Each structure stands twice: as C-alpha cells, then as structure tokens.
Amino acid sequence: MRIKDFRKQFEIIAPPAIAWKGDNVGLLVGRENDIIQNIVIALDLTMDVAKEADKKKANVIITHHPLLFHPLKAITESSRIGEIVLYLIEHKINLYAAHTNLDSVQWGVNFTLANVLGLKDVKVLSPLNDSLTSISVFIPREYVENVAEAMHSVGGGTFTKYDQCSFRGEGIGTFRGMNNANPFIGAIGKKEIVEEIRLEMLVEQWKLNAVVSAMLKAHPYEEVAYNIVPLKNRNSEYGLGAIGTLRVPMKQGPFLSLIKKKLGASAVRYSGKSKSIQRVAVCGGSGAELIDEAVAKQADAMITADLKYHTFQDFEQKILLVDAGHFETEHVVLPILAKKISQICKQHNHFGKIYITKHSTNPVHIF
Template sequence: MQIKEIISYLESWAPPSLQESYDNSGLLIGEKDTEVSEVLITLDITEDVIDEAIDTSANLIIAHHPFIFKGIKRIGNTHWIDRCIRKAIKHDISIYAIHTNLDNVHTGVNKKIAEKIGLENLSILQPKNETLSKITVFIPSENKQEVLDAMFEAGAGNIGNYDHCSFQVAGTGTFRGNEDSNPTIGKQGEVEEVSETRAEVLVPNYRLGAVLAAMHRAHPYEEVAHFVTQLSNTNQEVGSGMIGELPEAMESEAFLSYLKERMQLKMIRHTDIVNQSIKKVAICGGSGSFLLGAAQRKKADIFITGDFKYHDFFEANKEIIIADIGHYESEVFTKELIQDALTKNFTKFAFRLSQVDTNPIKYL
C-alpha cells in the first residue's frame, strides 16, 4: 500500500478544503508514492515521537496537529522543529497532519468527545456558511433515476439526517444539433423535443468535482445542460464544536466528577456552578473560547473546551459553566478516532498508536 491510498481515504473523510485559513494540514514531509511499512498515529509531532517511529520501523506518522505552521527560511539544529524535520528526512519518515479539517466534520474530533461523555441528539455548535452548492441538471425523463443515483453516490443530495434529496420538475427540452454534433436522440439539423426532468440537488463544495464527473458519466447526452449555483446556506454537517444532551440530567458537581473520569483528567478549571444540574452540553476540542457565545445562545448548561484565558472566564456572565479541561486532554482521544477509522477501511493493515505523552504541560 502506498501513502496516497491512506491520504485519499483520510481526505474523503476530512477534506483539506475544510481546514481553517491559518492551518497547514496535509502531507508535510514525504512523497505520496512511497510504500507504507508501518503507520504511527499521534496527537503531536515531537522528537520523541519520531524516535518511536524509528524504533517501530514506521515510515508514516499521522498527526492531528501540524508541527510546521509558518514559513521556514533555514533548517538548523537549534530549534525542535528543525530537529524534527532533519530526523524525519534522514530516516525517510513521512508526516501527514489532519487538523482543523478533522475538527470541522461532524464525524470528527468533537464527535469522539461527545461519545466519551455519552451525549445524545448531537449537532454542530457553530455550522459554517458558504460550503454548499446547488446543481441544476436537465435529464431525459427515462434516464433521470440513473443520473441522480450516480450523483447521490458521488456525494450529492444529503440534508441533515436525509439522503437522496432532490427537487424535480417535468418539462420539455428542445435542441438542434449542428453538423459536428452526434446527438443521442434525433438527427443533425433537426429540432427535437424531448420529455425532460429538471433536477436540483445540494452538494458540498468539496464534492462538487466528483458529483459533476459522475453526472457527466451517467448522462446520455453529448452535451449536458446544467448549471451550478453557489449557496450561502448554513451547512449543518460542517463547522466548529458540537452540542448535545445527556440521557438524564446530572447534578453539576457530580457531572464534573464524571467528566474527570470519562476524559481521564487530572484537573478541571471551571467557573462558578451557576447551574445546579447539567443536561445540555457544548464541547470543542482544543482551543474553543471563540465558541462561548454560540454555547450561550444555544442555552448550554456547560461548555467544555481548552485554553481559556483568565479574562475570558468572566464572559460566562453567570449564564453558563465553563470547564477548561486542557488542550491536550480534550483531544488525546483523537488518536483512537483516526486509528478506528483507518482500521475499518484498511482491514489487513495495523495502525499503531503512539505511546509518547506529547503534552507539554505538566502537573504537580
């Protein structure tokens, strides 16, 4: 198996186009055509992780956090990033990062946290806009189902918990082929009238190319009449954070103890217990303070994330409990998430979890 096969699967799950503008996900070191010997999955890239890859004969490291964010003008030996780059290249180890694109998909990082806590009725806390398009295509009525099925298979027609969604209107299409045409129906130079269906489907922008290709392959016409409309609609399947509910409300302090156990925490920094019970829970893996307002607007009882600054805690405004469990602690189970997804797709290949504790923060 080559690295590009693993990348192809990962990017069908968490498309690179969904990463934030500041991010640097993707293949950071290495070549896609390299044959894979062993894969090591980690949260962070450190020198110790690269040493672990060397010791286990892994030539591909899959990390959640990229370790190269800014432009590098020279590679020396005085900074840890330089040393990681040098060591990885020296030992022919490729490094791939799947970061905010995995944060932003509804089956990604936050879904894993929700599962650990036992939340139900999940939805994206702050869905993204302008990530959807609408394809309108005109199909001979007798061929409409095979064309639509091909488009659905390629990723069109999903709205929330529903798939195969479309809008269809019957009508009459007219055309006349010129001397260079090769019409499926009718003859050159003659006007034809055909019973057609105008079909409209939604498609995520990152699947637009694949859906259009499937449409063209399945459509019987030499020239396919269609158009694409960019939408400003909110995409409920893509965005930041997640919100859900506990099966049964819990007393607040009992919930914090439960959270500590489920997420294997050494400590929780939290604001005043302004809600005596917890039912609705908002979460965001990593640094999620920017989502506090969204959690408040959706009436969450508690917001769980990491990296809250001192003054930002005041913004709880006695409306919500903020629980800062730490950046590393909130995302450490992402390793399991990636391993489980890859193992299900590549059943005859073993994916190893890093045993290195990459958390730079220590507790007494």
C-alpha cells in the same frame, strides 16, 4: 498501500476542504508513493514520538496538530521543528496531519469528546458555512436514473443519515442542432421539443468536480444544460464543536468530577454557576470563539480549553464555562482515529500495525 492510496480514502472521511482556511493539513513531510509499513498516531509530533516510530518500524506518523504551521526559513538542528523534520527525512518517515478537518467531522475530536462525556443526541455546535452547492441538470426522461445514479455514486446528494437525495421536476426542453452538431435526438436544423426532467441535488463543494464529471459522462446529450449554484445554507453535517444532553441532569460538583475522570485531567478551571446541568457544549482545544454559539443554543455548560481570564469573566453570568486542558479535551480522539485508519488499511489488505504513541505529548503539567 501507498501514502496516496491512504490519503484518497482518509480524505473522504475527513476532507481537507473543511479545515480552517490557513490550516495546514495533509502530507507535510514525505512522498506520496512511499509504501506504508507501520503507523504511529499522536496528537503532536515530538522527537520522542519520531524515535518511537523509527523503533517500531513505522514509516508514517499521523498527528492532529500540524508540526509545520508557520513558514520555516531554515530546516536545521537549531530549532525544535527543524531537528524533527531532519530526523523524519533521515529516517524516511512520512508525516501526515489531520487537524481542523478532524475537529469538524462527526466521528472526530468533538463528537468523540461528547461521547466520552456520555452526551446523547449530539449535533454539530457551529455548522460549516458556504460549503454546499445545488446542481440542476436537464435530462430526457428515460436517462434520469442513469444520470442520478452516476452522480450519487461519487457523493452527490449523499449525507450521513440519507443518501440518494434528489428532486425531480418535469418540463419541456427545446433545442435546434446547428452546423457541426451531432444531436442525440432529432436532426440538424430542426427544432426539437423534448420531455425532460430537471434533476437537482445538493453537493458539497469538494465533491463538485467528481459529480459534474460523472454527470456529463452518463448524460446522453452532446451539450448538457446544467446549473451550479453556491448556497448560503449552513451544512450541519460538518462544523466545529458539538452539543448534546446528559441522560440525567447533574449538579455542578459531580459534573466537574465527571469531566476530570473521563478526560484524565488532574484539574479543571471554570467560571459561572449552574444548579443543574443537562445541555452541554464541547469544543476540543481552543474553543473560545464558540462560547457565544453555546450560550445561544442554551447550553448549561461548555467544555473547552485555552481560555483567558477575561473570557471566564465575560461569560460568568451566562454559562458554566470549563477549561479542561487542550491535550485533555483532544487526546480522546486517538483510539477512534486509530480505528478509522485500521478500517482503511484492512480495505486495502494492508496489515501493518497501528500504534497510538506511548508518550504523552502534553507540554503542560499541573503541580
């Protein structure tokens, strides 16, 4: 399996288009045509992880945090990043990053964090904005199934819980072929009145080109009439954070102990008080921006990381706010990521090994 084959599959389940604007995801170092051998997975790329990959004959490293984020002016051994990039190039190791796209999918960082903590009925905390479009196309009745099938096959009207979603309304279409036209129905110069179906479906923006191409290919008309309308609907399939409920309400002390145990955190910082905790919001890594949304959705507690003193203070009366550590709230995704990558490899008959790094890449220590 080549890097580009892997990307094609992986980016269906973690589309780069849902990453934050300004994030840096995808292949950061390497060549699309390189054939994948073994793979090492880590939250961060450190020199230890790069050396581990070389030792394990892994020519691909997949990380959550992008090593290259801010523009580099030089790639030399005088900087930590420069030294690692040089090592990767010299040892022919490819680097791929899945960052906020991995945060925003329902199998990613936040849903995994929710599952590890035992939450049920988990939903996206902050659904993605401006990612949906509606496409309508006018089709002679007997061709509707063909066109709909073609559009569904590349992701039109396809969601996590439902697929083949569409709406169909009947109507009358009219047209007259002029000079040089080659009408599928009727003759040049004669007005045609045809029973047509208006087929509509929702399409995520990053699937739009594929869906339109498939639709045009399957449609019998020379000139196809269709509308594409961007929607303001929120897309609850994707987004940052997650919210769910504990099976039984917990008291604050046992709840904080549970977080420490499940995430392997030696300590957590918190503010606020809650007598009974059942509804819990989570956001792995820096999730301060989502606390308002957790409060609005009546969460009793929110678990995230990188919180400031004044943020604790601001929410003290509103929610039990827990900072469990950036690494601690994210590393739980690594086994799930390994599983997804392994499934893609198997589909491509690639049987190289997939390793989760043996190094803790957490730069923060608690004494």
